[in-house]
Amino acid sequence: MVPLSHFLILSAALFIAGTIGVLTRRNALIVFMSIELMLNGVALSFLAFSRFLGSLDGHVFVFMVITVAAAEAAVGLAIIIAIFRLKGTINIDEINLMKG
Amino acid sequence: METMLFYFFAFVAVATALLVITRRNPIHSALWLVLCFFSLAAVYVLLSAHFIAIIQIMVYVGAIMVLVLFVIMLLNLSEKELGDAKPTVLKFCGVILSGIFMVLLADGVKVLAPQAAVSVDEKFGTAEMLGRLLFTDYLLPFEIASLLLLTAMIGAVVLAKKRR
Amino acid sequence: MQFAIQWLVDKFSFLSPISILLLISLMFIVGTVVLLLAMLYEGLGTYALRKIGGDIQVRIGPNRVGPVGLLQFLADGVKLFLKEDIVPTVVDKKLFILAPFITFAASCAAFVALSYSDRLVISNLNIGLFYLLAISSLVVIGVIMAGWASNSKWSLLGGMRAAAQIVSYEIPIGLSLLSVILITQSLNMGEIIRSQSGGWGILNWHIFHNPFVFISFFIYFTAALAEVNQTPFDLPETESELVAGYFTEYSGMRFGFFFMAEWGEIFIVSAIAVTLFLGGWQLPIINNLDIHIYLKNLLQLGVFLGKTFLLIYLMLWIRWTLPRLRVDQIMYMCWKVLLPFAFFNIIGTGLWLLIFKGKGIPELVIQLFS
Numbered sequence: 279m280v281p282l283s284h285f286l287i288l289s290a291a292l293f294i295a296g297t298i299g300v301l302t303r304r305n306a307l308i309v310f311m312s313i314e315l316m317l318n319g320v321a322l323s324f325l326a327f328s329r330f331l332g333s334l335d336g337h338v339f340v341f342m343v344i345t346v347a348a349a350e351a352a353v354g355l356a357i358i359i360a361i362f363r364l365k366g367t368i369n370i371d372e373i374n375l376m377k378g
Numbered sequence: 379m380e381t382m383l384f385y386f387f388a389f390v391a392v393a394t395a396l397l398v399i400t401r402r403n404p405i406h407s408a409l410w411l412v413l414c415f416f417s418l419a420a421v422y423v424l425l426s427a428h429f430i431a432i433i434q435i436m437v438y439v440g441a442i443m444v445l446v447l448f449v450i451m452l453l454n455l456s457e458k459e460l461g462d463a464k465p466t467v468l469k470f471c472g473v474i475l476s477g478i479f480m481v482l483l484a485d486g487v488k489v490l491a492p493q494a495a496v497s498v499d500e501k502f503g504t505a506e507m508l509g510r511l512l513f514t515d516y517l518l519p520f521e522i523a524s525l526l527l528l529t530a531m532i533g534a535v536v537l538a539k540k541r542r
Numbered sequence: 543m544q545f546a547i548q549w550l551v552d553k554f555s556f557l558s559p560i561s562i563l564l565l566i567s568l569m570f571i572v573g574t575v576v577l578l579l580a581m582l583y584e585g586l587g588t589y590a591l592r593k594i595g596g597d598i599q600v601r602i603g604p605n606r607v608g609p610v611g612l613l614q615f616l617a618d619g620v621k622l623f624l625k626e627d628i629v630p631t632v633v634d635k636k637l638f639i640l641a642p643f644i645t646f647a648a649s650c651a652a653f654v655a656l657s658y659s660d661r662l663v664i665s666n667l668n669i670g671l672f673y674l675l676a677i678s679s680l681v682v683i684g685v686i687m688a689g690w691a692s693n694s695k696w697s698l699l700g701g702m703r704a705a706a707q708i709v710s711y712e713i714p715i716g717l718s719l720l721s722v723i724l725i726t727q728s729l730n731m732g733e734i735i736r737s738q739s740g741g742w743g744i745l746n747w748h749i750f751h752n753p754f755v756f757i758s759f760f761i762y763f764t765a766a767l768a769e770v771n772q773t774p775f776d777l778p779e780t781e782s783e784l785v786a787g788y789f790t791e792y793s794g795m796r797f798g799f800f801f802m803a804e805w806g807e808i809f810i811v812s813a814i815a816v817t818l819f820l821g822g823w824q825l826p827i828i829n830n831l832d833i834h835i836y837l838k839n840l841l842q843l844g845v846f847l848g849k850t851f852l853l854i855y856l857m858l859w860i861r862w863t864l865p866r867l868r869v870d871q872i873m874y875m876c877w878k879v880l881l882p883f884a885f886f887n888i889i890g891t892g893l894w895l896l897i898f899k900g901k902g903i904p905e906l907v908i909q910l911f912s
Contacts, residue, residue: 279494281422283487288388288421290483292395293413297407299399301472307404307450311411313394314442318418321430329425332496337508338516340430344437345523349530351442355449356537362453363540367518407692409637412683432672441709447686448705451698468611504668535844 285326292319306358306368310351315345384424390417404450412443427503576650584805585615591858596912597675598862625771625794630693633791633894635885637691638884642792643654649806652677656813657731659823659842661835670731671814673724675716678769678810682708687787688800700787704771704778710876711768711775717884721755721891722748722818734802735822743826749819751902752836754890759819761880761887763853766811768872770804772857774864775872813846820849 292315299312321340328336362368401407415438420433466535501507512520586800589604596603604611627904629638654676655670657663667673682704689701723729725748726737740746749759768775779787789800816822823842831838867875 280381282493283490284388285421285425286487286490287484290468290480290487291392292418293394294483295395295399298476301476302469303399303427305404307398307446308407311404311446312399314411314438314493315398315414318406318415318438322418322421325422325425325430326429326430328428328436329498330493330496332498332502334502334507334511337427337430337503338511338519339407340427341433341508341512342519342523344430344433345527348437348442349526351425351445352534354536355445359449362477366398368453374458405634409683409687428669429672431675432669436672436676436679439683439713440676444679444682444686446703447683447690448702448709450684451690451702451705454698455857503670533653 282326282330286323289319289323289326292322295319304346304369304371306370306373308360309370310354310358312348314347317343380424384421387420387424390414391421395491405447408438408443408450412439415443425503427497429503429505429508517540544668544896560672572873576653578698579912580650580802580806581619583809584802585619587808587854588618588801588807589615590855591861596856611689611824619798622795622798627794628791629794630791632693634691634693637687638748638791639796641688641691642789642796642803643682643684644804646682646799647903648677648680649803650685651680652810655731655804656810657735657772657817657822658846659839660732662731662841662843666732667730669729671719671729671734671818674810674814675712675719677795679708679712681807684803688792691850692705696784696786697788698792700778700780700784704788707771707775707777707872708767708875710873711765711880713770713883714761714765714876714880717881717888718758718765719814719818721758721854721887722807723807724810724888724891724895725751725755725902729803731817735824736816737841739824742908744821745904746902747819747824750904752891752898754887754894755819757883759815761884762819763856763878765880767857767860768876770807770811770857772808773861774867776866777869777872780866795798808854808857810838811849812857815853816846820853822846822849839888 296314296316296319298313298316300309303309303312321343324336324339325341328334328360358368362371365373367373391414394410394417395408398407398414403411416435419431419434422428422434574594592614593603593611599713604614607613607617616829629635652674654665655667657666685704685708686701689704690698704897722734726734728734728737738746738748744750747753750756771778777787778784779789784790789797792800823846825845828838828841828845831841833841901909
């Protein structure tokens with residue numbers, strides 16, 4: 279069995295990759311995908327802990343994370359479409375006003 | 379065998395994650411992300427989380443990523459609208475800080491005492507066991523999650539609808 | 543299959559590179575055999591499609607190559623292989639080349655989880671049905687890739703339609719299958735089939751268990767037609783408005799791969815319907831036969847394939863009979879007709895199981911008279 283720390287480092291690497299994406303990219307869709315990456319990194323560490331402690335509670339958390347991700351995808355993409363209709367761009371640097 | 383598979387899929391996951399955040403074209407990013415989710419699902423199977431692995435493929439790849447691809451095609455952005463300017467100092471700082479964060483996290487992991495995995499029975503991570511847990515100890519969160527999905531559905535319809 | 547691999551691994555564990563080589567070569571051999579079988583099935587399927595079409599439209603259909611045109615598929619295959627492989631200059635090259643293979647691989651991966659007979663199970667997954675649903679939803683990724691990469695209006699429209707349609711119709715499919723899962727309480731394909739055996743023969747099949755499951759079968763079949771892009775739901779690849787939809791720009795063997803993927807998917811959805819509703823590889827006569835186990839398994843395989851091909855025939859029949867729906871009609875059908883009925887069926891099946899303590903109609907009738 280692979281040691282726990284390797285799973286955690288993989289999870290951290292994915293999380294950091296997501297963070298870098300959020301910090302450096304200006305395309306709202308790619309920022310959205312980076313957030314999904316971060317969520318997955320966290321889910322992986324939940325599952326790893328769950329396996330190494332022998333309890334299923336971590337799986338429930340991941341289940342909830344995936345549910346939230348699905349809800350987030352629906353609403354987030356709807357927001358992106360609405361913004362694109364309003365402003366004609368999805369560059370998040372140009373979307374800096376509360377009012378259209 | 380298992381170790382080898384883990385390192386293979388871990389490598390694929392990290393490499394594709396990096397490709398996701400560096401590709402200019404969002405379609406390419408999305409497709410690399412699909413591959414990333416796939417290799418993660420494989421890692422989940424190695425953690426004997428079979429049900430979650432299938433859920434991962436079904437929800438992330440089958441629904442969320444298809445939705446993302448659909449939106450990308452719907453917007454059909456031109457080269458100008460892609461909206462990623464040249465790298466700036468701020469972005470550079472972001473990468474550096476994230477790198478430091480990564481080092482800190484890895485350092486934190488190092489402190490963990492090496493722990494042998496508990497041996498789990500065959501049923502660990504099956505739909506049956508997870509369902510039992512979801513409908514007993516975690517019933518309230520489960521119901522709230524269903525409410526959340528309903529709210530999201532209504533919200534998405536309202537948001538994406540054309541104003542009259 | 544699993545045993546063979548396990549045996550190989552055990553046997554050669556002391557020389558790991560050789561075992562890996564063996565594994566890889568075994569994979570290649572199995573893959574080639576599967577590919578050839580898939581091609582044979584696809585070819586005969588195309589032949590059947592054209593013959594049935596001819597029959598329904600009162601014409602003869604292919605009759606030139608071989609006896610009654612039976613070798614037509616060989617000629618078609620040779621034609622596909624020999625055709626020039628065109629990659630238009632403005633396409634997104636990598637995605638364009640990759641898309642057919644992803645679609646084909648996804649549709650092939652689903653065959654692993656089916657239960658073909660009592661013993662003939664390639665991989666006995668305890669979440670087999672769930673795996674099938676997840677894997678068959680992957681096909682759409684390849685379709686979207688093809689639609690986008692082709693860089694043409696027809697393809698893009700076809701790809702978008704495919705995305706919207708397949709994602710929507712997955713929901714009624716999943717929900718209508720849930721009412722069977724409520725009865726069997728298992729996601730393992732083998733166990734689902736075994737739960738349909740018993741003294742009442744055909745009446746033990748889940749489709750006759752209660753009225754809600756009966757409706758579920760038709761919801762599933764309708765949604766499955768849409769999932770595999772068959773007429774009347776073939777919006778992503780309409781010949782008369784979108785040329786060929788997402789594979790307009792494809793030619794030669796790449797087109798062939800899309801075609802094979804489609805036939806593979808048709809087989810998979812029919813096989814799922816047979817497994818869950820129509821008793822899988824069981825037929826009352828064969829169940830009671832006292833013959834050698836291998837022969838019995840062979841017969842069961844025949845029964846399974848026969849039932850599946852009957853359903854495929856039904857699909858082709860519908861394909862040649864009904865006109866195509868409009869895009870908005872398809873979405874209306876999914877969200878406002880199939881989905882509410884599917885929910886109704888789940889609640890109904892749940893109540894039925896609660897009230898009658900898990901007994902189906904046949905058992906109840908027998909109880910009434912005894």
